[in-house]
Amino acid sequence: MKLPQLDLTQIRVLIADQQSSVRTWLRTQLALIGIQQASMAANATDLLRHCKTGGFDVVLCDHHLDNQKDGVDLLEDLRYQSLLPLSSVFMIVTGERTYKRVISAVEFAPDDYLIKPFSANDLSHRVMAALMKKQILKDVFARLAVHDYPGVIEACDKVIAGKTHHTLDALRIKAEALLTLERLDEAAEIYASVSTQRAVPWARMGFAMVLQKRGLIDEAAAEATKLNTDCPEFLSVYDFLARTHEQRGDLAAAMEYLERADALSPANTERLRHLGKLASETGDHPRAAAAMRKVVDRTHKSGRGKLDDHLTLMKNLVEENTRKEADERLKTMRNSFSDTPEGIIATEVAIARQRHIAGDTDAANQAIDRALATHQETPDIAPTIAVDLAEVCVDTGRTDDALKVAERIGEGAGSLDASLRRRLGRLRPDTPPPASASVTPPPMQATPPAPVEIPATEAPAESLADEIETARLLKALANALASLDAKWDEAEAAACRELLIDTFSVAPREREVIQAHIRYDRIAARNGADRHKPTTRKAIENPAANS
Known part of the structure; x- marks a missing residue:
């Protein structure tokens, strides 16, 4: 495969660092290799504003950009708001060498992680290598951006045939696309082939995912547990094991894996959100409040904030009887979301919980009445908010109202996440249950060979x-x-x-x-x-x- 040529004069770079001297040095070094178009950002607000107004080929971001957000938070924000295309390079620049900081950054997969001090030669080499990789995988990223997974596979095959340094990257992306299309045998073949040639954790993780998609939950968990033992720094396996234990109904084990991963990498908001939901569902209010407090504080005033995060936090603060904080959080939620029907319902649900716990039945019922009126007038309410409304109705003895709210969720119940389906199932017995170890393997595409079905057998020999x-x-x-x-x-x-x-x-x-x-x-x-x-x-x- 002939390597593409890079026109460095057309490359646009955004340099984000608090110190103007560092920004100037980085711009000078980039100019020496031919990159002339460089914009500057001194804080997180500047960086986000620049990314909203113009696309950049490269973003160099200091890890400690300001007191509000670090480089990892910004990368998560950029991806959540779709402000950073897959074809762009994002590099975190830092002097931080501690294990927890490094592994937190690496988990979010920046294109590179430059540890200070580094030379001008290091900078130019790493930037050029990252740009070349993006150029080689350009068609792959273009197909991924529009969720054209057959096109992703075709583009990956071209890269693989070219035998470049990025063949392994193309194999990984191709296998993930095959998984998405339920072409499990083809994905398994890639994971097996890579595993025999290279000791890469993602291939073993992929093999476990194939087993899970076939409905072999125990085997998938066993494979992932081996990987977790061999590669404890590979964080994706903790989330996978949490999901498999949740599928088995062992929520305590699921939460344990999520907490272990959070101890290694505290920056993952989605993991904390998952932990908070499970803890709230099991009635572990201190654990749920601790997790959701971090989620709400971290995503406040960002594009990643969610109304139901505030509501879950409020629910557990009320149950903990932390009145002062609950009042403050309620005020924040009302100010942030009261302009939408869902925000009005969530606020009234939170008030109803407070008043119910305090023994003020009349005030609790009045809040529920206001929430139900808004719910009745609004055609499409997020299921997360509707389930919370139904639950507070149950808690206050208004079972008929709870059932009416649950019925409104309708046929979309099967697409809800596992925790929400379990909660809804307590209100509506006809709700499709979460997947478990007994699920039927998903249907395969018509591409041979058919999936390997593993029947129940004798226990493995151990002598x-x-x-x-x-x-x-x-x-x-x-x-x-x-x-x-x-x-x-x-x-x-x-x-x-x-x-x-x-x-x-x-x-x-x-x-x-x-x-x-x-x-x-x-x-x-x-x-x-x-x-x-x-x-x-x-x-x-x-x-x-x-x-």
Whole structure:
């Protein structure tokens, strides 16, 4: 693949730093390599204003930009408000070297992280490398921006065929697009191939996601737990494990994983929001209030603030009986959101909770009446606000009103997040339940091979003899698959299937065994043969016991 040429005279850079001397030095160094168009920002407000009015190819942002927001907060704001396209480079510049600060920044995936002091040569090399990567993946990012996932796959294939330094990036993006399109076998093949060649956590994480999408929640959790043990700094796995434990109904374990990740990287607002919701749902009011307090304070006066964050915080402050803070938070919520019907309903719900806890039944009912009137007059109310209104009706003994509110949520209940569906399910028994370990795997695209379905089997062997036998079988299976891949032969295919049965009998949950089934199905599909359904020797010999 011929590398693209960069016209540096057309590159637009935004330099954001409190110190004018640093901004000047950075601009001078960029000018020396041919980048002449540089704008300056001295604080977060300046940076956001610049990004709203004009697109930049590169943003160099100091981590401690001002007292209101740091570089990570700004990156999160820019992405949330869609002010920074995927084709733009965002670099965080900092003198901070502590583990927690660095891992927090890296989690939000800036294009680079420059630690002071660095030389002019370091700066030019890193900026040029980041720009070249964006240029090579330009078509990929353009397709991602419009959610054209088949187009993403096609663009990634072109990059992969070009064998550049960014082949691994293209493979990762392609696999994620395949997951989105439910083409699970193809995604699994990429993750398996990358895992055997490179020790990259995202490939192992992807394999766990494939298992989860197939409905194999226990196997997905086991794979992710291994990754968490091997790579405790890979933060995405904590969120994944939290979701899988939530699917299993173990909310305590889900919250534990979220808190462990927050201890490593306190900057992730969405993770804190998830923790706050789960804690509120389980009645852990101090834990919920602590999490939601951070969320509300961090997103206040930014594009990431959400009304239901304020309402969740208020609910738990009231339950904690922290009257003074609750009054102050209520005033802030009213001032920020009272110009919308949802804001009016949320404010009245919060007042009703306060008055109910204080024993003022009349005032609580009056607030609920005002909320119900606004709800009745407004056609589309966010389900999060409607569920809170229904819950306060239940708490105050107004069950009929609660059911009427719940009915208004309608057919969209199945698309709600798991926590909201559980809460709604307590009000409406017909609400679709959250996904659990017993869910049916999602339907596949018509692209062969079909998904590998892992049936219930005997527990994996743990003795030394079984481990030796498993290793022997896996080696024989690898050789058989390599031979079959080179030239299809029916007799060799039958022998290969026997090996698949033997390995699945002794080690059904081993990743190498699952990968072997995927590889066999891919080879079989290419040669017009049937795929092999995973099964054990015991199931074949005694089918009645497994019917």
